[in-house]
Amino acid sequence: MTDSKLALVGLGKSFGSTPAVIDVSLSLRPGEFVSLLGPSGCGKTTTLRMIAGFMKPTAGRIEVNGQTVSTPGSVVAPERRGMSMIFQSYAIWPNMTVGQNVAFGLKLRKISAAEVTERVDRILDTVQLRHLKDRYPAELSGGQQQRVALARAIVIEPEVLLLDEPLSNLDANLREEMRSEIRRLHDAFQITTVYVTHDQSEAMVTSDRIVVMNRGRIEQVDDPVSLYQRPKTRFVAGFIGRTNLLDGRHDGNRIVFPGFDVPSGCISSNDTSFSIRPQSIILHDGAPVGQGATWWIAGTIVERAYLGEYWEYVVRPAGSDLRLRVSTPPTVVHDIDRAVWMEIDPGRIVPIPPPGPRAEGDFS
Amino acid sequence: MSASLPKLHRRALPFDPLIVLWIVLAAALVLLVVNPLFRLVQTSLQDTDTGAFTWMNYVTAYSRPRYLVAMLNSLRLGAGVTVLCLLFAVPMAWAVSRTDMPGKGLIRFLVLGAFVTPPYLGAIAWILLAGPNSGWLNRVWMAVTGAHEGPFNIYTFSGLTFNIAIYSFPYLFIFTTAALDLVSSEMEDAANILGAGILRTTMRVTLPMVLPAILGGAIVTFLEAIALFGSPALIAIPARFTVVTTQLLEFFGEPVRVEVAAAYAVPLLLITVVLFGLQRRLVSRRGFVALTGKGGERRIMQIGPWRWVMLGYSLLVLSLSVLFPYIVLGQAALSKAWGRGFSLDNLTLHNFTYLLFEHETAGRSVMNSFTYAAAAACIAITLGLSIAYINSRRLLPFSGVLSFLCMAPFVVPGIVLAIAFYAAYAPPPFALYGTALILILAFATRFLPIGFANADAAIRTIHPEMEEAVRILGGGRLTAIRHVLAPLMKRNLIGAWLLVFIPATRELSSAMFLYGPKTRTMSVMLMDMSEEGNFESLAALGFLLLISTLVIVGIATALLGRDFMLRRERQ
Numbered sequence: 001m002t003d004s005k006l007a008l009v010g011l012g013k014s015f016g017s018t019p020a021v022i023d024v025s026l027s028l029r030p031g032e033f034v035s036l037l038g039p040s041g042c043g044k045t046t047t048l049r050m051i052a053g054f055m056k057p058t059a060g061r062i063e064v065n066g067q068t069v070s071t072p073g074s075v076v077a078p079e080r081r082g083m084s085m086i087f088q089s090y091a092i093w094p095n096m097t098v099g100q101n102v103a104f105g106l107k108l109r110k111i112s113a114a115e116v117t118e119r120v121d122r123i124l125d126t127v128q129l130r131h132l133k134d135r136y137p138a139e140l141s142g143g144q145q146q147r148v149a150l151a152r153a154i155v156i157e158p159e160v161l162l163l164d165e166p167l168s169n170l171d172a173n174l175r176e177e178m179r180s181e182i183r184r185l186h187d188a189f190q191i192t193t194v195y196v197t198h199d200q201s202e203a204m205v206t207s208d209r210i211v212v213m214n215r216g217r218i219e220q221v222d223d224p225v226s227l228y229q230r231p232k233t234r235f236v237a238g239f240i241g242r243t244n245l246l247d248g249r250h251d252g253n254r255i256v257f258p259g260f261d262v263p264s265g266c267i268s269s270n271d272t273s274f275s276i277r278p279q280s281i282i283l284h285d286g287a288p289v290g291q292g293a294t295w296w297i298a299g300t301i302v303e304r305a306y307l308g309e310y311w312e313y314v315v316r317p318a319g320s321d322l323r324l325r326v327s328t329p330p331t332v333v334h335d336i337d338r339a340v341w342m343e344i345d346p347g348r349i350v351p352i353p354p355p356g357p358r359a360e361g362d363f364s
Numbered sequence: 365m366s367a368s369l370p371k372l373h374r375r376a377l378p379f380d381p382l383i384v385l386w387i388v389l390a391a392a393l394v395l396l397v398v399n400p401l402f403r404l405v406q407t408s409l410q411d412t413d414t415g416a417f418t419w420m421n422y423v424t425a426y427s428r429p430r431y432l433v434a435m436l437n438s439l440r441l442g443a444g445v446t447v448l449c450l451l452f453a454v455p456m457a458w459a460v461s462r463t464d465m466p467g468k469g470l471i472r473f474l475v476l477g478a479f480v481t482p483p484y485l486g487a488i489a490w491i492l493l494a495g496p497n498s499g500w501l502n503r504v505w506m507a508v509t510g511a512h513e514g515p516f517n518i519y520t521f522s523g524l525t526f527n528i529a530i531y532s533f534p535y536l537f538i539f540t541t542a543a544l545d546l547v548s549s550e551m552e553d554a555a556n557i558l559g560a561g562i563l564r565t566t567m568r569v570t571l572p573m574v575l576p577a578i579l580g581g582a583i584v585t586f587l588e589a590i591a592l593f594g595s596p597a598l599i600a601i602p603a604r605f606t607v608v609t610t611q612l613l614e615f616f617g618e619p620v621r622v623e624v625a626a627a628y629a630v631p632l633l634l635i636t637v638v639l640f641g642l643q644r645r646l647v648s649r650r651g652f653v654a655l656t657g658k659g660g661e662r663r664i665m666q667i668g669p670w671r672w673v674m675l676g677y678s679l680l681v682l683s684l685s686v687l688f689p690y691i692v693l694g695q696a697a698l699s700k701a702w703g704r705g706f707s708l709d710n711l712t713l714h715n716f717t718y719l720l721f722e723h724e725t726a727g728r729s730v731m732n733s734f735t736y737a738a739a740a741a742c743i744a745i746t747l748g749l750s751i752a753y754i755n756s757r758r759l760l761p762f763s764g765v766l767s768f769l770c771m772a773p774f775v776v777p778g779i780v781l782a783i784a785f786y787a788a789y790a791p792p793p794f795a796l797y798g799t800a801l802i803l804i805l806a807f808a809t810r811f812l813p814i815g816f817a818n819a820d821a822a823i824r825t826i827h828p829e830m831e832e833a834v835r836i837l838g839g840g841r842l843t844a845i846r847h848v849l850a851p852l853m854k855r856n857l858i859g860a861w862l863l864v865f866i867p868a869t870r871e872l873s874s875a876m877f878l879y880g881p882k883t884r885t886m887s888v889m890l891m892d893m894s895e896e897g898n899f900e901s902l903a904a905l906g907f908l909l910l911i912s913t914l915v916i917v918g919i920a921t922a923l924l925g926r927d928f929m930l931r932r933e934r935q
Contacts, residue, residue: 094573
């Protein structure tokens with residue numbers, strides 16, 4: 001554990017009898033960028049506020065550089081953790097100029113005035129706000145305020161940088177720009193970072209690893225590619241990207257779904273649930289040429305929508321009530337009510353392990 | 365469906381009937397606001413006998429040193445009260461809004477108690493507490509130390525300053541807590557996580573952010589203090605010094621020199637207008653507090669043992685303001701002679717029965733106060749609501765002028781308003797002096813801004829789409845008002861009505877200059893009785909006033925929620 005910058009060990013938080021965070025364990029390498037991702041109420045913000053020291057855990061502990069900073073018994077005050085944080089509302093102090101906001105943390109550290117000025121100027125250059133140093137925050141746009149918050153948090157070179165849904169108040173264009181900016185700053189300063197978000201694309205653009213949380217627990221911790229391609233739980237498969245979740249059962253060398261069946265091929269007999277991304281399904285007008293391990297499913301187009309960059313179809317397999325979503329390139333056009341064949345490469349089918357006893361009742 | 369189409373497609377009327385309403389409202393405002401203020405200025409510039417233009421009234425009003433000293437005294441009084449109020453209110457507001465101090469509910473309740481206590485009643489209580497020698501505090505002091513005289517004397521300049529301050533600080537408390545409640549905890553969290561402790565965070569982040577609100581509250585406190593009539597009349601007159609308001613009363617003595625009073629009052633009006641302008645600019649200054657974004661949940665600061673210090677301080681201030689005064693008032697009200705102290709054989713209900721059934725005018729004054737206040741509240745709310753509605757829905761042009769006039773009395777001190785009403789409606793052809801009507805109209809005008817601001821706030825909470833949804837489905841504007849607007853605003857409007865009614869029941873400064881033999885209000889009655897020195901009846905009457913208020917506030921709190929009175933009015 002000595003090589004971890006920040007470690008959460010069996011961390012838990014209950015409000016009264018309502019658990020908000022349950023048994024969260026996580027370890028960050030120095031300089032690592034980790035996102036906590038999940039729907040609202042999943043416990044990600046509570047976890048972050050416990051890391052910051054604003055909340056006391058009711059179970060487990062938090063370590064920074066191997067030293068315990070939070071236990072249910074005692075919590076090192078936020079101001080003595082050497083961390084910094086970016087808030088949902090930015091929390092830029094309206095009574096101070098941009099320069100004063102950024103210098104605040106440095107002045108508390110008894111750094112000489114000359115060095116404060118130098119470091120403030122340097123970080124404002126980095127976030128391209130040098131020209132606004134003497135302005136008040138009310139005169140700045142949302143994106144500029146966000147940059148001030150970033151500068152203020154980074155300039156003190158914190159042990160750990162915490163971000164609490166920092167982009168949720170920005171419009172879509174700015175959000176894309178700022179998430180790259182956050183990653184750029186991280187690469188420049190190599191600060192160990194915990195980033196809370198409910199937006200998966202934010203998490204995927206910025207993070208080295210993503211922690212998917214649901215109902216207070218960690219569902220999966222992985223890098224963005226693995227998370228998307230090999231989700232380990234049904235929740236992760238559904239939450240990260242769009243997908244079709246199919247539940248079937250094994251019958252000899254076939255897998256039987258409601259209304260149709262496919263060859264089981266190399267799929268292990270333990271797996272009965274599968275995640276198939278819409279873009280992993282290919283639509284054909286005619287009947288299959290070869291069988292083999294590939295899944296071929298006959299069906300009918302029941303809905304379609306043209307989204308410019310792709311077509312989105314809903315296909316009902318013949319003899320079934322299931323509705324599968326299929327994305328195709330914009331040039332592949334099928335009419336509603338037309339019979340089609342769906343081709344699915346088994347290599348792109350992700351079996352979802354059955355829910356373990358721990359998560360019983362978690363998947364409704 | 366097609367059957368109802370012809371009805372739906374009725375042609376638009378050639379003119380909007382709302383124009384008539386506009387004219388009625390404008391006429392009412394001219395009567396209540398424009399004409400009195402115009403007559404005030406006119407009277408101050410007119411020779412009473414010939415009606416010719418003259419500056420002589422101003423010369424008379426400012427030619428004697430005595431009159432100028434009164435002005436100076438008022439300014440000193442205002443400044444002293446403001447400083448004391450800052451010391452009382454700001455720490456208490458911070459502790460209640462931001463820290464884990466225990467007993468916040470109790471503190472808020474006691475501040476509400478101080479808020480609803482009319483300052484003149486507080487002055488009477490403090491005469492019982494700190495009158496030279498006979499005051500309770502002096503008697504306790506003498507008993508404890510064996511001294512022959514006590515150190516406290518309310519009949520001094522500092523006594524008056526202190527007395528006004530302990531009943532004025534709730535304004536500042538309300539301003540400050542309202543602003544502090546708006547400061548997102550994330551602002552403080554951000555300072556915390558960068559390494560600032562509680563003290564530094566409070567001094568560098570929290571208080572600077574609410575500074576405009578504190579300064580704004582201080583200005584209001586200053587203005588309230590210099591416009592106050594009751595406490596100075598009770599304390600300054602026996603103490604033989606004058607302030608502006610007691611000087612104005614002197615001008616109203618025999619013979620009534622209303623033109624000099626008007627000239628003397630105009631500067632008070634101007635100071636008030638200028639300072640309120642400043643206050644508005646401060647409070648609405650961009651960048652302060654407004655920047656909240658999506659405020660996270662509020663986090664309470666843990667201040668350790670200091671929370672007991674803060675609680676002790678708050679309770680000390682509130683004991684001086686509410687607890688002790690109420691105890692001595694209660695004792696006096698139930699005593700045969702208050703000086704005989706707390707004993708069973710001194711206990712009597714006679715003071716109450718005397719007031720209600722034997723005294724020739726006291727019982728009537730109680731009735732007067734409540735009927736005038738109710739009538740004034742109805743007028744103020746009706747006017748305020750109509751204008752706020754027209755204004756917020758942009759139904760008619762120039763509605764901004766109407767709402768401006770509605771708010772205008774806010775900057776007119778009660779005593780100045782009374783002189784203005786006297787100037788406008790006492791002489792023929794109106795000759796309303798001493799009638800119930802002039803009192804009701806004066807009260808309605810005085811509290812019109814409260815009625816308007818609250819009605820306006822109530823309307824703003826209702827999105828116009830609520831009404832538009834009714835109308836697109838075929839309901840007229842009146843249907844929308846009856847079935848959607850009125851039910852949604854009911855609670856807020858009752859609250860607004862009470863916020864006019866309650867201060868109107870104890871209004872003194874405007875009543876003092878307009879009442880007649882049959883139209884005494886409770887507040888006027890109290891001043892009359894204080895001259896007789898009958899403190900037992902005085903306390904009993906004060907108690908009737910307080911108890912009735914408490915009952916009303918209690919019912920309202922049960923119906924409308926705890927904070928309906930301590931909420932800061934939107935201006």
